Amino acid sequence: MIGKHIISVFEFYRDGFRNMTWGRTLWIVILVKLFVMFVILRVFFFTPYLKGKSELEKQQHVGCELIERGIK
Amino acid sequence: MLESIDTSMIDWSRAQFALTAIYHWLFVPLTLGLAVIMALMETLYVATDNEFWKRTAKFWMKLFGINFAIGVATGLILEFQFGTNWSNYSWFVGDIFGAPLAIEGILAFFMEATFVAVMFFGWNKVSRGFHLASTWLTGLGATISAWWILVANSWMQYPVGMEFNPVTMRNEMVDFMAVAFSPVAVMKFFHTVLSSWIVGAVFVVGVSAWYLLRKREKQFALASMKIAACVGLAATLVTAGTGDQSAYQVAQVQPMKLAAMEGLYDGGTHQPLTVVGPVKIPEMLSFLATRELSGYVPGINDLLDGGFRQTDGTVALSAEEKMANGKKAIAALADFRKAKEENDETAMQIARSNLDKNMPYFGYGYINEPSELVPHVGMMFWSFRVMVGLGMYFILFFLLILFFTWRRRLGQVRWLHWVALWSIPLVYIASHAGWIVAEVGRQPWTIQDMLPVGAAVSKLEAGAVQTTYFIFLVMFTVLLVAEIGIMVKAIKKGPEEDKAIDGTVQPE
Known part of the structure; x- marks a missing residue:
């Protein structure tokens, strides 16, 4: 049952894309x-x-950056 | 702060972000606005069973599809920039930003992708009701996506519902509802989405007017103009109301932005609203900002000098005092992290207490001069007036369209057709002017009072940021030219009979 639905959804998209022009x-x-x-x-x-x-390391990096930039 | 960071790199990073956001916003409002108008037209088709409305809806869906296809995913580039150019900011806010953006991504992908496909491919394959629902849900999906993006943006303007964790160096969400439904987010959502409907409405009226000028598709053009003008007028009036509420909120949470919008250096009570030049409306600014004609509105100098009584009864600190408190917060953060490394619990508690006490001023610790706290006044002043002036113009514009529709003369007033056509660029200017007010007005903050741009930016080479700036400039310009080219071609071709909106020929 689920497989049938998946196939019909697939066909819906496939036909849609196939029939495109512009x-x-x-x-x-x-x-x-x-x-x-x-x-x-x-x-x-x-x-x-x-x-x-x-x-x-990310915590330490950002911590150092934000402290250094504020203290200077 | 700026000694260790190349200021031109900060400016290039800001310019790059602004460029990307501006281009992205060329596509988004049309998507939101056209979605409503085409859904209304399809609703009329389902309600009346009149094939004319199906043909009309299909044409605007085609233009929606072009705009959607070209614009889709351009916003993701902003997220690339967060990680690369604004890494400190990204880490600092990660937990707050993560939730809204993840929800936005999931919704955008599943809702829009599913229902857009049904809308494009589903004519004659699904029932009329299901197709109509898909059209409305396409618009709803885009609108809900916008909600979460605007929640994230509003949090930067009015940070609530979080606590800063000095161990992880991140803000952690403690109250999701406070973030998702903050008053600033709610107002920003309605103001932004409804103003996007105006963009869609002006676009439809303008394109329809072109057909009338060319003496083509008269019935289609007049019907489209009527629907769009109704949507546009309603949206313009609501946008004016939400704009008024937004200005009131700005006065409470970002008073420097309001002072810059008005070019108000020295405030006071009974403040007039400047229209342009010497033309002022007495006491109107006081009323807009405080809801009292005699209300006190601080100017730029007042905000820098402090000392005035705020609405909560406290006395405002000067910029210098806030900067000193910010330095204390950063020093307390350094002490906390050092104490943690040394496993000194007592020192950690003392440092944490100092940090919590001064955290509301954390961002001011990165400011070197009080003048850095003032956004570009000229740009703010004129952007605000362009936005409001054009907003008022659009009320008149839609009223005129509806008046001539009522008098059954809309097809004959050629001057109005020209006005409508040239109003298309004007509506984009108004929309972008609004964002300039919102975003330039919050400078220097990436997060209000918490993180200025100089602290948020990554330590990159200015040359690297310049390179990507110009790559984006070329890429977005190519996309825009492609959009305009494809759209003009589709408009010239006009509404078609018995064709699906993607161009497929499908038998009825």
Whole structure:
């Protein structure tokens, strides 16, 4: 029963995408945009500053930063 | 504070965030506004069984789809920037921001993705009622998403419902309801969403007017203008009311923002509201800020000098006193963390007590000069007047559209068609002016009184931030050009017969 529903949902989306005409242009724009955002920008330009640090290291890093900047 | 941080890097990070937010906000209000208008049109189709309304609704859905597709996920870039450019801020607020943004993400994905698909692909595949429900739920999903984003934004303007944990260096949520339903969040939600309906309404009226100017699709254009003008007028009136309430709240929780909006340096009782230049409305500012004609409104100098009686009966501290208390808070934080490292429980308790006492001023400890606490007065003053002036213009605009609709002359008044067409850029200017008032007005704070931009920013190279700034500039401009190009093409083509909104041909 659940499998039947999943198949009909799949077919609904599949037919929708298949029958597109000008909507395809939009999907190309969306896919290119998501590629640029998540593959190029995220990976090469927007690595989280605290990435690679453990929770404790992050606490210590931010703690030191906020204390040092305030005391100076 | 700024000796160790490159100030140009702070400015580039702020500029980058502003650029991204401005571009993102080109797409969002049209999504929110068109969603309501197209859903009303489809409701008329279901209620009257008149194919004309189906065709009309489908056309606006097509434009909604273009805008939605181009704009979707552009807001995620702001979240990239939180992690990279504003890492101290991200860590400091993480627990508060996490909940609203996670809810927003889940809702946006599941609600919008599901119902948008039914709306686009579901004509003739699901029942009329289910399709109509999906159209309304698409708009509701976008609106609920906006709610959580605005909750997060409001918390930065009016931080409530949390406690700062000096061990984890994070603010931890202690009262979800206080965060989710803070009065600032509620008012900001209605003001922002209803103003987005105005954007949608002006867009529909403007595009319809273009058809009338070209002597095309007259029945479609007149009907669209009528629906949009009704939505627009109602939204404009409610937005004016919520704007008034927002100004009152700003007077209570961000008085410096209000003083900058008015260019008020030396306040007092019985304060007039400046319209422009020497034109003033007597006692109106006092009334807006305090609900009393004789109410005291502090100016920029009063807020920096302190010494005036506040609404809660206490005497306001000067900027210098707040800065001294902020330094004490930061010193207490340093003592606490040192005592913790040394496992000195007594010293930890003393430091914690000092920190708690001075925590309301924590952010002032990063301020070097009182003048840093004043936002850009010129930008605030004029942005506020542009927003309010255009808001009043739109009331008149929608009244005129409805008046000529009532007189059955809307199709003939060509000057009004031109006005309607040129009102499209004006509504975007008004919408962005509102955000400039909200966001420039809270400078230098990323979180009001708790964390200024100089403490929130990551220690990056200014060159790296400049590079990504220009990448965004190019990317967003390309997306905007793509949107305008695809949309203009769709508008020129006009409403179509017997075609689904994604262009598929489907038999009735």
